[in-house]
Amino acid sequence: MAKSKRGRAIWxxxxxGRGTCPVCKATRIKLLYTRTASDGKSVKVCKRCSAAPVSRLDEATAEIKAVESPKPVMSR
Incomplete structure (x- = not known):
């Protein structure tokens, strides 16, 4: 018989559970694996990047921080 409960948690x-992987920039891919960078921030990554070295995770978290914290706008 078929297994009707397989993959039910991601529904x-x-x-x-799909999105863009912050490490390899693959789009519309399942982000099911949680990895922790050296600064302690956890990031969801794809299956291919779940075995990536921590240095690549650090680069991805640095890019995420740059996007999340916009530069202050100078007002006159």
Whole structure:
């Protein structure tokens, strides 16, 4: 018989667990693996990047920080 419960947990996630991997920039890929960078920030990555070295995770978290914290706008 078919296994009807397989993959059921990701149905409750936004976009069914899919997105853009911050490490390899692959789009519309399942982000199911949580990795922790050296600064302690956890990032969801794809299956291919789940075995990536910590240095690549650090680069990805640095890019995420740069995007999340916009530069202050100088007002006159």
């Amino acid at each position: 409750n996630l936004p976009s069914h």
